[in-house]
Amino acid sequence: MNTNQVNLPVLSIQDLSISYGAEPVLSNINLAIQKADIACILGPSGSGKTSLLRAIAGFIEVANGSIDINGQRMSDSNSIKPPNKRSVGVVFQDFALFPHLTVQQNIEFGLGKLSRDDKQATAMKYMHIMGIAALAHKYPADLSGGQQQRVAIARAVAPQPDILLMDEAFSSLDPTLREQVARDVREIIQQLGLTAILVTHDQQEAFAFADKIAVVANGFLQQFSSAYDLYHEPTSYFVAKFIGEGAFIEGQTVERTKGWFAKTALGEMRLSGDDYSHTPTVKILLRPDDVLHDDASPTKAVIKEKHFRGAFIRYELSLSPSNEKVLCFAPSHHDHSIGSSFGIRAEVEHVISF
Amino acid sequence: MYAKISLLKISTWTITGLFAVPLLVVFASMANFDTQVWSHLLSTVMGSYVLNSLVLAIGVGLGTAVIGTYLAWFMVNYVFYGKSLLNWLILLPLAMPAYIIAYTYTGMLDFSGPLQQFLRTLFDAPFNQQMLPDIRSLEGAVLVMILVLYPYVYLLARTAFSEQSAQFTLVSKLAGLSRFQHMKQVALPLARPSIITGAALAMMEAMADYGTVAYFGINTFTTGIYRTWFGMGNATAASQLATMLCLVVFVLLWIEKSSRKHHSRYQSRHAGSIKAKTTTPLKSAGLFVLCAIPAVFGFIIPFIQLMWWSAQYFDKGVFIDYLPLLGTSLKLAFISAALIVSLALVISYCKRRFASRKIALASQFVGLGYALPGVVIAVGVVQVSGAVDININRFTLAFFDWQPGLIMSGSIAILIFAYAVRYLSVAMHNTDTGLERIKPNVDEVSASLGVNTAQTLQRVHIPLLRASLVSAFILVFVDVLKELPATLILRPFNVNTLAVKTFELASDERLIDAALPAVSIVIAGLLPVIFLTMSLEKRRK
Numbered sequence A: 001m002n003t004n005q006v007n008l009p010v011l012s013i014q015d016l017s018i019s020y021g022a023e024p025v026l027s028n029i030n031l032a033i034q035k036a037d038i039a040c041i042l043g044p045s046g047s048g049k050t051s052l053l054r055a056i057a058g059f060i061e062v063a064n065g066s067i068d069i070n071g072q073r074m075s076d077s078n079s080i081k082p083p084n085k086r087s088v089g090v091v092f093q094d095f096a097l098f099p100h101l102t103v104q105q106n107i108e109f110g111l112g113k114l115s116r117d118d119k120q121a122t123a124m125k126y127m128h129i130m131g132i133a134a135l136a137h138k139y140p141a142d143l144s145g146g147q148q149q150r151v152a153i154a155r156a157v158a159p160q161p162d163i164l165l166m167d168e169a170f171s172s173l174d175p176t177l178r179e180q181v182a183r184d185v186r187e188i189i190q191q192l193g194l195t196a197i198l199v200t201h202d203q204q205e206a207f208a209f210a211d212k213i214a215v216v217a218n219g220f221l222q223q224f225s226s227a228y229d230l231y232h233e234p235t236s237y238f239v240a241k242f243i244g245e246g247a248f249i250e251g252q253t254v255e256r257t258k259g260w261f262a263k264t265a266l267g268e269m270r271l272s273g274d275d276y277s278h279t280p281t282v283k284i285l286l287r288p289d290d291v292l293h294d295d296a297s298p299t300k301a302v303i304k305e306k307h308f309r310g311a312f313i314r315y316e317l318s319l320s321p322s323n324e325k326v327l328c329f330a331p332s333h334h335d336h337s338i339g340s341s342f343g344i345r346a347e348v349e350h351v352i353s354f
Numbered sequence B: 001m002y003a004k005i006s007l008l009k010i011s012t013w014t015i016t017g018l019f020a021v022p023l024l025v026v027f028a029s030m031a032n033f034d035t036q037v038w039s040h041l042l043s044t045v046m047g048s049y050v051l052n053s054l055v056l057a058i059g060v061g062l063g064t065a066v067i068g069t070y071l072a073w074f075m076v077n078y079v080f081y082g083k084s085l086l087n088w089l090i091l092l093p094l095a096m097p098a099y100i101i102a103y104t105y106t107g108m109l110d111f112s113g114p115l116q117q118f119l120r121t122l123f124d125a126p127f128n129q130q131m132l133p134d135i136r137s138l139e140g141a142v143l144v145m146i147l148v149l150y151p152y153v154y155l156l157a158r159t160a161f162s163e164q165s166a167q168f169t170l171v172s173k174l175a176g177l178s179r180f181q182h183m184k185q186v187a188l189p190l191a192r193p194s195i196i197t198g199a200a201l202a203m204m205e206a207m208a209d210y211g212t213v214a215y216f217g218i219n220t221f222t223t224g225i226y227r228t229w230f231g232m233g234n235a236t237a238a239s240q241l242a243t244m245l246c247l248v249v250f251v252l253l254w255i256e257k258s259s260r261k262h263h264s265r266y267q268s269r270h271a272g273s274i275k276a277k278t279t280t281p282l283k284s285a286g287l288f289v290l291c292a293i294p295a296v297f298g299f300i301i302p303f304i305q306l307m308w309w310s311a312q313y314f315d316k317g318v319f320i321d322y323l324p325l326l327g328t329s330l331k332l333a334f335i336s337a338a339l340i341v342s343l344a345l346v347i348s349y350c351k352r353r354f355a356s357r358k359i360a361l362a363s364q365f366v367g368l369g370y371a372l373p374g375v376v377i378a379v380g381v382v383q384v385s386g387a388v389d390i391n392i393n394r395f396t397l398a399f400f401d402w403q404p405g406l407i408m409s410g411s412i413a414i415l416i417f418a419y420a421v422r423y424l425s426v427a428m429h430n431t432d433t434g435l436e437r438i439k440p441n442v443d444e445v446s447a448s449l450g451v452n453t454a455q456t457l458q459r460v461h462i463p464l465l466r467a468s469l470v471s472a473f474i475l476v477f478v479d480v481l482k483e484l485p486a487t488l489i490l491r492p493f494n495v496n497t498l499a500v501k502t503f504e505l506a507s508d509e510r511l512i513d514a515a516l517p518a519v520s521i522v523i524a525g526l527l528p529v530i531f532l533t534m535s536l537e538k539r540r541k
Helices: A049-057 A103-108 A116-129 A145-157 A175-192 A203-209 A227-232 A237-242 B007-031 B035-043 B046-077 B083-089 B098-109 B114-123 B138-163 B166-174 B179-208 B211-216 B221-230 B235-261 B281-313 B316-354 B357-370 B374-400 B412-436 B440-448 B453-464 B466-482 B485-490 B498-507 B511-540
Strands: A011-020 A023-033 A038-042 A064-069 A072-076 A088-091 A163-167 A195-200 A212-217 A220-225 A247-256 A259-264 A267-270 A281-286 A291-293 A300-308 A312-319 A325-331 A341-346
Touching (some): A011 A049, A023 A212, A038 A175, A038 A203, A049 A088, A088 A145, A103 A116, A116 A145, A116 A175, A145 A163, A212 A237, A220 A227, A220 A237, A247 A325, A259 A281, B007 B316, B007 B357, B046 B138, B046 B221, B046 B235, B083 B511, B098 B114, B098 B138, B098 B211, B138 B179, B166 B179, B211 B221, B211 B498, B221 B374, B221 B485, B235 B374, B281 B511, B316 B357, B316 B453, B316 B466, B316 B498, B374 B485, B412 B485, B498 B511
Parallel strands (some): A038 A195, A038 A212, A163 A195
Antiparallel strands (some): A064 A072, A212 A220, A247 A281, A259 A267, A291 A341, A300 A341, A312 A325
16 A cells, blocks of 8 residues: 555545435435445345445435545535446446346446457456456356356446445345355455445345445444454444344443442443443343353253254343343253253453443 | 046147147148149239238338337336326227228328318319328328337337336446437347337238228238139138248247247346436427327327217118127127137136146147238138038938038138137137136145036136136127128128128228228227226336
């Protein structure tokens, strides 16, 4: 990276709001993506994540705020640059390959200004990179889903956009292939030094593909950080619930000499904040790997459900007397039947509470 | 397991076998060439048959492709005033048989017609001056057929355009293409198979037409078949001409089939609907006029003219004739439709039950009847019934020394048989798709509850199929009501239908008297168009 240059983000979104008619879809989004970042917008369906992508591509107008690409204003409440003037490439959910054009013709489609030979050479180059050169003269209908996706990516990157946008680009693939393909595509994008944004509802896909993940839900950007931080340092109740598995138990806050603690059904836990004098109760996030099987523990929990997962068993437990639900991964030789109970203990390094 | 031999299978084989006979008889005629007749035909009229039929088909194909495509493009891609009215209007010409619109325009544009007289007064021209080109020409025939056949292309092209993924528009936008460039490079090529299919159907109709070309006095294959048979009295040569016409139709069928074959390639998997573009008031008005023109000339003007003639001029004599005429036509259409739909149901049900390739192929062959011109079917049916009658008479003469005369030939039964050969596939199309919508496990549930095949059909399928059966009935009913050439050839003496009477009166230049039977056919023809429009509206919502 060139350190002399001002670290201007490729994509900068400020106070962005999008609405359909009177109905707000997204409010107050702030997001900056640096050059060669591979990012992901993750959210449940209906969260507005696809609207965000469409606004970045220039397919829809924004109600408020602004979108800049390489420091140039693309969209704000008064103006919008057309999609072909924004230097973005888009890979659509169903790839949207033109069925009447060959693979090569599809890739050449967006290379309008080039000469015939240059078009062909560029298409060839990207077909080689994507490993689809042998398919140049085939039609999309003759390709597998994975091959179609490579063509779609080649078509999107051939005009050398500043940003590659991918709308649920892996979700139409076979689930067993999905993660592998996501990793392969990630590698190619890195080789090309592209800045890419993937929109998806699938966490595993997001983890496999992106360096940084923006979680969008209920019309807001909930958190923008690495997968590790989303799991271990969720900043909102929604993200804590949405990412990974887990359960919440209630705790009463008490101040001790060493700081604030929460009294829970699984004992006292050290809270990470400095002052809880105005929050008498908190919800504490327990991941299944935070709850350990321990026959010696005085705390017993009743088994409500169990799922055999091979190396371990995923138990859904009910604590008494509060009836709170927690999850526990126990090594699979600890086989207990539903309705019976065993001893558990919580081992939480870093307590997440809301 | 089902029994290997079942009543259902036997009846299906009997029906398909019986229906195949007239088609096979026509084709078999090729085995027996009469050089004298053919050298006469070749040296006289054959050239004009081929040339006129080709010009007619190609002209109609091109014209319907252009009109149907531009209508579909505007209706899918733009929002404009009066669009919901046009949804109805554009399809109305489907209700207008070509021979009726042909004679209506003849009446309006004729030398002594109102328009030419008006033009003569306007330009102060002498009374014997021809002010308009003659509609009774090959060009005129092409024009009137385009006006009533363009909906075939429109319907298919409209579906093709609206099924194109909205994402294609976005890809074009990203590449910086204008709307027009997108149409040229993406939308039209994608819709091409559908447009070709529609144009091929329109061309088949044009080739099969008898009423228009006979009325305009144009030599084509269909009029040629009629004249070779009744003028030269040569049934074999007529059959051979018919076979040649069939070959052309098969080429068109093949074009239609092969362009459908790649249909899956042209379909988008994930069809987000295309957003229609709003327009300024001026553009909106322009689009409305442009989209209304074909329907105005293809339906509104001739329909108003027919109504006007019917209301103003029909005399009592015609009206007294009219009621029995109407009765005969309705009875004939009703009986035929009921029979044809029942037969179609049996075959479709058999196909579903046994999933046999042989039965599917046989029903496909019988389905060819719809592609073939009515004249050809009439030629086949007459020869079959004649041969049967001759053999019955020989048999009774030999064994009982008695001849019953003609039993089959010239009977209502043989006319209905011809209708069935021609329209079975129309009904079968409805019963097939209707049955496809019923899940196969319905049959299994019924069988596991101890209900037999016939009872299952009666208690399960028929109630579920009611909508399909009704639409099949209406389509066949109206088709039979409109049918002209086969009825003209096969009807028993003293049996007249609305279509035949219209044609006869028009041929006698009694255009005004022909208006009432003609308008009756058009009004009946509106029924399926209304059904079609309503079901399309429902699908769009």
